Amino acid sequence: MSGPRSTLGLSRRALLRAALAGGAALGATACTPSAPATPLVIAGGVRPGVYISLAGTLADIWRERLGLDGAPQVLTTAGSTENMQLLTGGAATVAISQVDVAADVATGITGPGEPMALARLYDxxxxxxxxxxxxxxxxxxxxxxxxxxxxxxxxxxxxxxxxxxxxxxxxxxxxxxxxxxxxxxxxxxxxxxxxxxxxxxxxxxxxxxxxxxxxxxxxxxxxxxxxxxxxxxxxxxxxxxxxxxxxxxxxxxxxxxRNVLLVTAAMDDGTARALIDAAFLDQPRLAQASPAAVTIDSRSAIGTQPVPLHPGALQFYRSAKDY
CATH class of the missing domain: 3.40.190.10 (Periplasmic binding protein-like II)
Known part of the structure; x- marks a missing residue:
């Protein structure tokens, strides 16, 4: 994914920061997001491992791009199954998981706790x-x-x-x-x-x-x-x-x-869009965190089936061609 021109990058950064502050519309959808109810907590993985490397890099990107007071907390975990337990139990707001585990856990869960994907990351x-x-x-x-x-x-x-x-x-x-x-x-x-x-x-x-x-x-x-x-x-x-x-x-x-980046339906559309937008703005940093992340791009990222994409992520992908 090619990098944005400097003026566009500044404009998008301002929009992204506004998304978490709850005070501005994001892109063509003109939604008005609200701030997260709790600080971002990312369920990562084992050390050394790709999950924990990507989670740490995402935390840094979101802190810098979204103007957060501090970096989101990154949890060291056993992996996908524990990550999904943390996400659906409310102890994490973002998780990385294999799509098979995510789909198994999501079965039967509806309402605010339903797991929803922001992006397919890598395989x-x-x-x-x-x-x-x-x-x-x-x-x-x-x-x-x-x-x-x-x-x-x-x-x-x-x-x-x-x-x-x-x-x-x-x-x-x-x-x-x-x-x-x-x-x-x-x-x-x-x-x-x-x-x-x-x-x-x-x-x-x-x-x-x-x-x-x-x-x-x-x-x-x-x-x-x-x-x-x-x-x-x-x-x-x-x-x-x-x-x-x-x-x-x-x-x-x-x-x-496939591995996917997940939140729950409880996250508002603007915040979900801001998270994935910021991640793609700094995709080269994700690739530096792990060679596996070289394949992350906005075309393959929608392949999260059978886990549905979050509506905020859908807004991003539908407008990505404009970036």
């Missing part, structure tokens, strides 16, 4: 990481193995369980099951305390790349189970991790899932 790819010198090649080889499926509260533990079910193993078919976050799983694989671990993140994920720099790894190819998973859960798609991403022997077929 996560599920990694199943093993040592390259191991005999593990497919999910079926993990039968009886020591495997970390990710921590409770993360978005990738449900994916791990669905993949294992599709492979005919299930969680009970593992030899030992651990629920480790990425740093702990990384350390356990290095120390030979586990044989494999699941992780879902942008490509490349820094923690996996650092591991691959010190320990030759392989990602299990998921091609033999992807059709079965997608038949049951069409929200997923097929992704590929190129060989040069982590120095792999070859490209690997993986499961892909």
């Amino acid at each position: 996560d790819v599920t990694h199943v990481v093993v040592r390259r010198d191991s005999d593990f090649r497919t999910l079926d080889d993990l039968r009886g193995a020591r495997v970390s499926i990710g921590p409770a509260g993360s978005g990738y533990q449900p994916i791990a369980l669905r993949l294992l079910d599709a492979a005919g193993i299930g969680a009970d078919g593992l030899g030992e099951r651990a629920e480790l976050g990425l740093p702990e799983a990384d350390a356990a694989l290095r120390a030979d305390r586990i044989d494999a671990f699941f992780w879902s993140g942008g490509v490349p994920t820094g923690g996996i790349r650092d591991l691959a720099d010190e320990l030759p790894i392989r990602l299990l190819d998921l091609g033999d189970v992807l059709d079965r998973v997608r038949q049951r859960f069409p929200v997923y798609s097929v992704g590929t991790v190129p060989a040069n991403t982590y120095g792999l022997p070859g490209p690997v077929a993986c499961l892909s899932v």
